[in-house]
Amino acid sequence: MHIYETKTFDLPTLEGISDKSVEEHLGLYSGYVKNFNAMTELLQDLAKDSEKNAHALSELIRRRSFEFGGMRLHEHYFAQFEGGAKEIENDSKLAQALTKQYDSVESVVTQITHVGNMRGPGWSILYYDPQSESFHIGFTGEQHQGHFVTLPIIIALDVWEHAFLLDYGAAGKGKYIDAFFKNLNWSVIEKRFENVKKEA
Amino acid sequence: MHIYETKTFDLPTLEGISDKSVEEHLGLYSGYVKNFNAMTELLQDLAKDSEKNAHALSELIRRRSFEFGGMRLHEHYFAQFEGGAKEIENDSKLAQALTKQYDSVESVVTQITHVGNMRGPGWSILYYDPQSESFHIGFTGEQHQGHFVTLPIIIALDVWEHAFLLDYGAAGKGKYIDAFFKNLNWSVIEKRFENVKKEA
Amino acid sequence: MHIYETKTFDLPTLEGISDKSVEEHLGLYSGYVKNFNAMTELLQDLAKDSEKNAHALSELIRRRSFEFGGMRLHEHYFAQFEGGAKEIENDSKLAQALTKQYDSVESVVTQITHVGNMRGPGWSILYYDPQSESFHIGFTGEQHQGHFVTLPIIIALDVWEHAFLLDYGAAGKGKYIDAFFKNLNWSVIEKRFENVKKEA
Amino acid sequence: MHIYETKTFDLPTLEGISDKSVEEHLGLYSGYVKNFNAMTELLQDLAKDSEKNAHALSELIRRRSFEFGGMRLHEHYFAQFEGGAKEIENDSKLAQALTKQYDSVESVVTQITHVGNMRGPGWSILYYDPQSESFHIGFTGEQHQGHFVTLPIIIALDVWEHAFLLDYGAAGKGKYIDAFFKNLNWSVIEKRFENVKKEA
Numbered sequence: 090m091h092i093y094e095t096k097t098f099d100l101p102t103l104e105g106i107s108d109k110s111v112e113e114h115l116g117l118y119s120g121y122v123k124n125f126n127a128m129t130e131l132l133q134d135l136a137k138d139s140e141k142n143a144h145a146l147s148e149l150i151r152r153r154s155f156e157f158g159g160m161r162l163h164e165h166y167f168a169q170f171e172g173g174a175k176e177i178e179n180d181s182k183l184a185q186a187l188t189k190q191y192d193s194v195e196s197v198v199t200q201i202t203h204v205g206n207m208r209g210p211g212w213s214i215l216y217y218d219p220q221s222e223s224f225h226i227g228f229t230g231e232q233h234q235g236h237f238v239t240l241p242i243i244i245a246l247d248v249w250e251h252a253f254l255l256d257y258g259a260a261g262k263g264k265y266i267d268a269f270f271k272n273l274n275w276s277v278i279e280k281r282f283e284n285v286k287k288e289a
Numbered sequence: 290m291h292i293y294e295t296k297t298f299d300l301p302t303l304e305g306i307s308d309k310s311v312e313e314h315l316g317l318y319s320g321y322v323k324n325f326n327a328m329t330e331l332l333q334d335l336a337k338d339s340e341k342n343a344h345a346l347s348e349l350i351r352r353r354s355f356e357f358g359g360m361r362l363h364e365h366y367f368a369q370f371e372g373g374a375k376e377i378e379n380d381s382k383l384a385q386a387l388t389k390q391y392d393s394v395e396s397v398v399t400q401i402t403h404v405g406n407m408r409g410p411g412w413s414i415l416y417y418d419p420q421s422e423s424f425h426i427g428f429t430g431e432q433h434q435g436h437f438v439t440l441p442i443i444i445a446l447d448v449w450e451h452a453f454l455l456d457y458g459a460a461g462k463g464k465y466i467d468a469f470f471k472n473l474n475w476s477v478i479e480k481r482f483e484n485v486k487k488e489a
Numbered sequence: 490m491h492i493y494e495t496k497t498f499d500l501p502t503l504e505g506i507s508d509k510s511v512e513e514h515l516g517l518y519s520g521y522v523k524n525f526n527a528m529t530e531l532l533q534d535l536a537k538d539s540e541k542n543a544h545a546l547s548e549l550i551r552r553r554s555f556e557f558g559g560m561r562l563h564e565h566y567f568a569q570f571e572g573g574a575k576e577i578e579n580d581s582k583l584a585q586a587l588t589k590q591y592d593s594v595e596s597v598v599t600q601i602t603h604v605g606n607m608r609g610p611g612w613s614i615l616y617y618d619p620q621s622e623s624f625h626i627g628f629t630g631e632q633h634q635g636h637f638v639t640l641p642i643i644i645a646l647d648v649w650e651h652a653f654l655l656d657y658g659a660a661g662k663g664k665y666i667d668a669f670f671k672n673l674n675w676s677v678i679e680k681r682f683e684n685v686k687k688e689a
Numbered sequence: 690m691h692i693y694e695t696k697t698f699d700l701p702t703l704e705g706i707s708d709k710s711v712e713e714h715l716g717l718y719s720g721y722v723k724n725f726n727a728m729t730e731l732l733q734d735l736a737k738d739s740e741k742n743a744h745a746l747s748e749l750i751r752r753r754s755f756e757f758g759g760m761r762l763h764e765h766y767f768a769q770f771e772g773g774a775k776e777i778e779n780d781s782k783l784a785q786a787l788t789k790q791y792d793s794v795e796s797v798v799t800q801i802t803h804v805g806n807m808r809g810p811g812w813s814i815l816y817y818d819p820q821s822e823s824f825h826i827g828f829t830g831e832q833h834q835g836h837f838v839t840l841p842i843i844i845a846l847d848v849w850e851h852a853f854l855l856d857y858g859a860a861g862k863g864k865y866i867d868a869f870f871k872n873l874n875w876s877v878i879e880k881r882f883e884n885v886k887k888e889a
Contacts, residue, residue: 623691
């Protein structure tokens with residue numbers, strides 16, 4: 090089985106998201122990678138007596154995507170800050186596609202924000218469906234519940250409590266989301282969208 | 290918002306999965322398309338008074354991926370039977386990649402079968418991660434819970450009760466899974482894998 | 490650890506729910522009891538090397554309530570038919586309490602029916618909260634998701650596909666729910682409520 | 690519909706759980722009460738056009754138990770600290786029952802701790818099943834997922850990130866759980882068990 094490695098991110102100092110918060114957040118990310126690999130290994134071990142361990146194997150299978158999601162989503166998350174905050178190009182393919190579906194980029198940011206402010210830990214995610222050439226905004230509980238299956242991710246906004254509690258307190262999700270968008274490097278987002286369009 | 294349309298599938302008579310069962314199953318599929326579109330529409334309607342309807346909007350957002358998954362997964366499912374049963378080509382890229390990771394194609398079929406036999410309704414799914422060039426087998430509860438986020442699907446095996454109960458009774462999931470693999474057109478599966486490899 | 494035993498139910502012939510369907514349903518119920526006990530046993534076994542098996546132990550813990558719910562909910566379900574269909578007594582404590590909160594017994598039956606017709610497998614449940622002296626109608630996904638924590642159950646309506654597919658087909662949930670209420674022995678339900686009131 | 694009110698708790702200064710953390714935690718608790726009532730009200734409003742709003746009604750129904758759980762579980766949680774830390778009485782009915790099933794009280798505390806250290810936000814809960822006269826330890830995701838249906842709660846240990854992040858950082862769950870048990874008033878727990886036994 091493939092062993093995944095923890096990636097490193099070239100992160101600038103963020104505005105409104107403290108270094109300490111980022112450092113702890115990166116620690117959680119590496120925990121997902123470590124635990125995904127550990128579950129993979131344990132699965133192989135328990136499979137040696139698959140009849141006796143049938144229930145344990147089932148439940149590990151059921152949960153592995155939690156760790157995978159924690160790994161992959163955080164990789165999307167941190168990459169969005171690399172290179173520093175940068176506004177969207179008004180005439181980029183992404184800006185045009187978003188404007189076509191949502192009237193304006195501001196409008197889609199508002200909707201992602203609303204979804205991020207939903208109750209409970211999770212992610213507010215902008216997916217793109219190449220088949221229908223349309224975007225979908227979804228809310229993911231934990232790391233693996235509620236995804237739009239197979240769709241590539243354009244923007245991934247983490248709204249677990251660990252993302253904001255240290256900087257803004259238990260009721261501070263709204264302020265954190267504002268900070269998230271201030272630090273976003275939209276050129277990373279634009280490239281994601283272009284890569285998806287190329288494949289489609 | 291994009292309105293999705295129900296696809297039609299050119300299905301042969303299946304061995305061990307009755308026409309009546311397929312017909313009812315296709316009816317459920319079209320229900321997902323219809324309900325996804327209806328939720329999209331209702332979202333837009335309730336958004337006119339987004340403050341008053343905040344909770345309703347949240348919960349519709351939380352659930353839309355259920356209908357999307359029901360739509361997209363069934364499209365993967367039925368397409369796998371189009372053209373009639375066909376064995377895997379031993380020297381296809383898919384056969385080679387599966388053999389490399391799982392020792393043999395038989396072995397991966399056994400594992401997908403085991404996961405399909407897990408308790409509860411859902412799907413046993415073979416995903417491919419182009420980034421790590423490895424496959425993952427996962428179990429999805431309902432249509433949207435537990436997915437390997439963003440990963441394309443190579444094989445989608447429906448193990449909701451509606452897939453097998455009519456033909457094999459409440460305890461007949463195992464027999465149905467055997468029938469599923471007997472009817473699989475592996476050339477469809479091979480093409481899926483090749484398309485994913487091309488994009489990567 | 491306590492080993493649970495499969496209960497037997499003194500069931501009359503039901504109207505609109507076939508003997509074959511009931512027989513298969515009882516088979517599923519005994520599966521929950523068997524699997525709950527098996528998970529309990531496996532947990533104890535894996536706990537001998539709790540460090541190595543930590544992930545497996547976690548996932549078994551996470552899932553045991555699924556089997557427990559499948560066991561306990563079906564015990565509520567089948568008991569409701571014992572003694573044969575019997576209408577609610579207009580002046581029973583239950584009838585009075587339901588009428589007070591929902592205007593009429595018909596109205597609460599309609600609401601339980603609506604909730605039962607929600608999409609996806611699960612249960613439509615009438616709970617009673619002795620603390621606030623009020624009823625709540627909820628929808629439970631699978632056997633363990635979405636419960637009103639700690640609340641005793643007054644009516645449990647199974648809406649998994651296995652409850653209706655054999656008799657009414659994949660789209661026949663509505664007809665099955667009507668049959669469910671036709672066969673209900675309300676004196677069982679009244680006694681449940683009286684027992685809960687006594688304790689409170 | 691019954692309107693729930695936010696309870697107040699007579700809390701001592703806790704050891705290892707800061708006043709600020711408790712204050713924010715109480716704020717979250719009152720949010721659950723407020724949101725449960727708001728969802729109840731919105732349900733009644735949308736029910737006026739139940740056909741048009743069918744999907745919204747369904748999703749509100751599906752989610753109400755999240756808010757109810759957040760309310761009821763936190764009421765169990767804070768009440769456990771009222772009156773200040775107090776050890777378990779060795780000859781109390783609870784101590785005897787726990788010792789009978791788990792060999793010692795220390796052993797059950799260790800198991801609740803292990804379950805609390807499972808990955809993801811939720812609760813580690815000690816339930817009691819009066820019917821089988823046995824305890825079950827479970828892990829609840831969010832506030833409403835994975836409960837042992839109908840069972841009364843003896844101990845409720847909150848392991849959402851908001852419970853520990855402010856005092857111990859994102860990786861500090863273990864230290865928080867130790868602090869939780871140091872502050873527990875076991876006489877509250879003993880009384881809960883005695884009340885459940887009386888009812889059974």
